[in-house]
Amino acid sequence: ETGVTQTPRHLVMGMTNKKSLKCEQHLGHNAMYWYKQSAKKPLELMFVYSLEERVENNSVPSRFSPECPNSSHLFLHLHTLQPEDSALYLCASSQGAGVNYGYTFGSGTRLTVV
């Protein structure tokens, strides 16, 4: 385990379902991120939270809704997804500005939209 835990590991959902992905870290980090990793595509940064405030939203469709209730938890709420949203969703965390260690990643949630 890396210190960043993502649940569930695998999720299959229909296009009309509502589900949520969960990310949890107890590393004392104060920034958290959602990335989307699709086959044969670069890692796509979706959302950035710093000190529990969203500081970046990279033109992500509204069917993806993030939530950061505290510095240890990050959620990605999903609704009315499309098959092209099937991907590996990675959560990461990092310390504040000035830290040199990059990100700590979770193992990801493999999402399949049917």
Next chain:
Amino acid sequence: AQSVAQPEDQVNVAEGNPLTVKCTYSVSGNPYLFWYVQYPNRGLQFLLKYITGDNLVKGSYGFEAEFNKSQTSFHLKKPSALVSDSALYFCAVRLLKAAGNKLTFGGGTRVLVKP
């Protein structure tokens, strides 16, 4: 805007031979540079970083990388590859004062080490 490029989608190497994975970057300030590795169905794992100082940095699992400012490159190297090094490798760059500590990743290079 900062960017990072990995020109090779895949690198094939025989076990025991040297391994090099290429990365070039483009930033307007002083970069922090990182390499990550991803094994199947796993998240990315930190390998090594360059912040400042010695241009040759050593990381996990026998990997090293050389920062070359004039060529804006940060190639990952391993003197003798193992079959277990077969994975997806990502180069990443972060500006010293990037908002939200944003890392920009390259497209990834798949490494296949054959016995």
